[in-house]
Amino acid sequence: EASFKNYTLLQLDEEFSRGRGLDIGARAWKGGNVLLFFCDVDIYFTPDFLNTCRLNTQPGRKVFYPVLFSQYNPALIYGNPEHIPPVEQQLVIKKDTGFWRDFGFGMTCQYRSDFINIGGFDIDIKGWGGEDVHLYRKYLHSNLLVIRAPSRGLFHLWHEKHCADELPPDQYRMCMQSKAMNEASHGQLGMLFFRHEIEAHLRKQKQQNAKKI
Secondary structure, eight states: OOOOOOOOOOOOSSSOOHHHHHHHHHHHHOOOSEEEEEETTTTEOOOHOOOOOTTTBBBTTTTEEOOOEOOOOOHHHHSSGGGGHHHHHHHOOOOOEEEEOTTTTOOOEEHHHHHHTTTTOOOTBBSSSSEEEEEEEEHHHHHSSSEEEEEEEEEEOOOOOOOTTOOOOHHHHHHHHHHTTTTTOOHHHHHHHTTHHHHHHHHOOOOOOOHHH
């Protein structure tokens, strides 16, 4: 939409690793000390968020780890796939539409110099998860100030999550916990889990009302 064409595609022929991909991309840049925003493909962000990204980072001083708002499964929230509104209308911050993803550290703003000096990602971590937490902990133990705050302009869009059998036990457990938390709120999941009990109660109520009539 913005006719932006200034990008470089780096092709690799190796096993997928999110951390290695981002690390290679950051190190391949030769245009000076730029501000990096690491962002996954399932993230929706606003122009206001980019300003927040700039304001909360400073080379050699500050890195920014925003807390994003994560959507619940729209099929459960809106009850029927036919009633799901467009994505832009789903970006509502309410307890029934999603939750603040305070355990996620994948979306982050930092200057390239700080990323290089801290040692970048652990490129030995393969597949899903772990590399972002490792980088976050390195910053916590450094002299840099880590800014951690909710951002109203950063959304994780819901999508079906698959946890690969090849993942080590700790990564697989993290993946499954993330999968469960993304479906719906505790109240909504409770209604689904106890739906047979609820339906039985409604049938009894209906029968009792019929007898009174």
